[in-house]
Amino acid sequence: MFKLKLHWQVLIAMALGTIFALTFKENSLFVAPLGTIFMRLLKMIIVPLILFSITSGVASLGDSRSLGRMGAKTFIYYFATSIFAILVGLILTNIIQPGVGLEYTSSSQSFDPNSLQKPSSLGGIIIRMIPLNPISAMADGDMLGVIFWSIVFGFAITRLSGRPQEMLTHFFDYGFQAMMKLTHGIIALLPIGVFGLITKVVATAGFELFKAVGLYMITIVTGLLIHWVITLPVIFYLFTRINPIKHLKAMAPAFMTAFSTSSSGATLPVTMDCVENEVGVSNKTTSFVLPLGATINMDGTALYECAGVLFISQAIGFDLNIAQQFVIVLTAFLASVGAAAIPSAGLVMIFVVLDSVGLGDHPDVAVIVGTMLAVDRPLDMFRTMVNITSDSIGAVIIAKSEGETLYRK
Numbered sequence: 001m002f003k004l005k006l007h008w009q010v011l012i013a014m015a016l017g018t019i020f021a022l023t024f025k026e027n028s029l030f031v032a033p034l035g036t037i038f039m040r041l042l043k044m045i046i047v048p049l050i051l052f053s054i055t056s057g058v059a060s061l062g063d064s065r066s067l068g069r070m071g072a073k074t075f076i077y078y079f080a081t082s083i084f085a086i087l088v089g090l091i092l093t094n095i096i097q098p099g100v101g102l103e104y105t106s107s108s109q110s111f112d113p114n115s116l117q118k119p120s121s122l123g124g125i126i127i128r129m130i131p132l133n134p135i136s137a138m139a140d141g142d143m144l145g146v147i148f149w150s151i152v153f154g155f156a157i158t159r160l161s162g163r164p165q166e167m168l169t170h171f172f173d174y175g176f177q178a179m180m181k182l183t184h185g186i187i188a189l190l191p192i193g194v195f196g197l198i199t200k201v202v203a204t205a206g207f208e209l210f211k212a213v214g215l216y217m218i219t220i221v222t223g224l225l226i227h228w229v230i231t232l233p234v235i236f237y238l239f240t241r242i243n244p245i246k247h248l249k250a251m252a253p254a255f256m257t258a259f260s261t262s263s264s265g266a267t268l269p270v271t272m273d274c275v276e277n278e279v280g281v282s283n284k285t286t287s288f289v290l291p292l293g294a295t296i297n298m299d300g301t302a303l304y305e306c307a308g309v310l311f312i313s314q315a316i317g318f319d320l321n322i323a324q325q326f327v328i329v330l331t332a333f334l335a336s337v338g339a340a341a342i343p344s345a346g347l348v349m350i351f352v353v354l355d356s357v358g359l360g361d362h363p364d365v366a367v368i369v370g371t372m373l374a375v376d377r378p379l380d381m382f383r384t385m386v387n388i389t390s391d392s393i394g395a396v397i398i399a400k401s402e403g404e405t406l407y408r409k
Contacts, residue, residue, distance in 0.1 A: 013191035014374045017198030018025055025203055032200040038193025039366040041186045047138050049183060050146050052175040057295045058154025059169045070398060075288050077394045079333070080298040084231050085299040085386075086332050089223045089307035090325060096222075098215035099314025141360070143352040144327075147334045187362045189371065197370025213371050216311045220379050223303050228386050232299075232393055239397045242406070248279035251392050258384040262377070264294040264391070271388050279392075281399040282407045289398055293391030298384030300390075301349070302336035309353045312368050316359075331356035 002011070021028045121273045131145030132138035157168045158190055201210075233244035248255075251353040268290060276286045309328050313320050320328070335349040352371065354360040399406060 008193050009191040010374060010377060013195040015055070017195045018202050020123070020195075021199045021202035022136060028199050028203050031196050034196030034256065035193050035198075035370050036196070036202060036366065038189055038196065041189065041196075043351055043360075045182055045186060045305050046143075046349075047146055047177065048175075049179045050143070050352065051138065051150050052172055052179050054147060055152035055154040055157070056169075056172040056176040058151055059165075059172055069396065070288060072287070073398050073401060074292060077397060078293065078390075081232065081235065081299050081390050081394070082297065082302045082333050083329070084235075085223075085227045085303040085390075086306045086329050088226050088231065089220075089303035089332075090329060092219050092223045092226075092308065093307045093310040093314075096219045097213065097314055098219050099212055099311045099316075114351065141355055142151040143355045144331060144334070147331075147352075154200075194370060194374045197367055198374055201367055203370055210371070212311075212315055213375055216308070217375055217379065218402050219311070220304055220307055221382065223307060224300055224379075224382050224386050227303060228389055229298060232386075232389055236393045236397065240400045240406075242396075247279065247393065247396060248389075250274055251389070254388055254392065255385050258388045259381045262380045262384045264298070264384055264387050267384070267388050268294045271392055275392050275395050279396055279399075281395050282404055285399045285402065285404065286395055289395040290391055293394055293401070294388075296336075297391055297394065298383075298387050300386030302377065303382055303386075304334050305335055305350050305353050307334040308350050308372060309357070309359070311367060311372075312354065313359060315368050316362055316364050318358060318359070328353055362369035 008272055024033045053358045083177070129148045131142060131149055131189040134145065134149040136142075154172070157165060157172075160168065163202045233248075236247060237244070249272075251274050254267055258264065271294075272286050272290050275281045275290060277285060277338065306328055309332070310325070312321065331353045335352040351360055354365060396406060
């Protein structure tokens, strides 16, 4: 049976929600709980998804002592490019300020500005990352604590050997697979959630929020373009002295696959084929760098999460200081590491970053995020293309540093 793709379902739901709200006005708000239920489902899976995805990813690296030189180079590259992407998003959002002036407040519920997290220093941020009780951190939604615990516990698993390591690695891997099934199921409900959320937006705030979201989209696309056209090619040329256009041409099939699937994981076989057969990177380098990149290196997602949270804070009228923005940078990086390589995974992880500065419980955040969800598909397609570009460039840079001969065709 013919089935519309999810992004078309979302667009139709958005149009129906708008028409429904314009027709029935305040009387249409009885469908608003559909959006609330969807957002609660998204929030429900955040902690277990973080726990299983990051722990599984770190534990699957195997013996941490055997990662060696290539592993160190790979992690340094992934960290650097993700931070560059986040800073681009941070700077652009502060310059363009897509949410300033909107101050969307549809809810009658009050929100105490003092509940915002205000770290006093870099040391305070680092201390806050370490949970006194990991179970309590999970129960309270302390995302920095959950992420830190998942990383160090995954690392501890790599230090085991034999059956204990095998059993724990399989447990978290199977848990991650189960969370992927659950995440897919919830994302499949996106059109229903969007219908409820868009109906509430149009019935209570008119089209002002859509104008701000349009400017937000321009901000995100501009940031992704800067990272894709300037930052990554410059890094590529500095370390390889090869014309970046040559690499972009070689990766064209992977770019098309990434753009159409919105999934780094689904694109991975094509990415590996292009990097190995078109670029000439060895199977040893490709099989290590690219699967790891599809798991933890999400430049486009990191940029989106940082810029998205700043946009939300502007839209609801909160001015985040430098320390809070630094927390956003750090959490956006960690959340991008934990984001699954599937379509719209960044939508789930944006709540991680919101919670890190205390905005997750604001009564109007869900409606704004819901509106962002409605226009997310084209942004997600572009984000994925940026993600796999960074992965492939990383593989080439590391291969070049290992003395491999590239672009022999």
